Amino acid sequence: MLGPLLRLLSACGGVWPTSPAPGAAASSSASSGDDSEGRDGLLWWRDLARCHAGDVSVAVAQANQVLEDQCRLDSAPSIGTVVGVFDGHGGPDAARFACDHLVPNLREASSGPRGVTADAIREAFLATEEGFLALVSSLWEAQPDIATAGTCCLVGVVHNRTLFVANLGDSRAVLGKKAGRAGQIAAEQLSSEHNANQEAVRQELMAQHPDDAQIVALKHGVWRVRGLIQVGV
Structure with a gap:
């Protein structure tokens, strides 16, 4: 079941932000090419990036005055392929912090001989939370509103032909797979909401x-x- 997903994701690298660069011109349609991206009002997307076994794309619909949500895709031999979605609450600060720090914390936690494990992912989540709490403490006098920001963190890791799914908050990971001879796509929920x-x-x-x-x-x-x-x- 995980073979095609593993081949598709492991061929993709880089980090994709969920907002265009400052000053980027809005576009009603994305230009041609694997790296094309576009914007239409509050909708931003990056077109299909071709992998040797498939394609990956990203799209975001902005629902707040300031975009609070973030996503990230990293691929490296040491951690496999990591996809993270960070749903911001009460502002973008916590989601941006988690997006910037969770993957580096996972690299640190999985640097031992066992590599990526469920315990390493838990350790990365905990280190990210402790880091944000330290940031809130340091900014308390100058920026107390940051203490009201939060984020749901949904992360998928494909490493050594194993799929890990970690969820902190009210998010859900769903895997689409072919079911039956007709080739219909069935959705299988991989995580539970908190x-x-x-x-x-x-x-x-x-x-x-x-x-x-x-x-x-x-x-x-x-x-x-x-x-x-x-x-x-």
């Missing part, structure tokens, strides 16, 4: 914060995680 609307997640959060009876709060019919500094939210 959403406070789920009873199990609320119980987990309350167990992790026994001193905060209001760590989750029901607002407008939706369960939300109450930030410790957002007392009035």
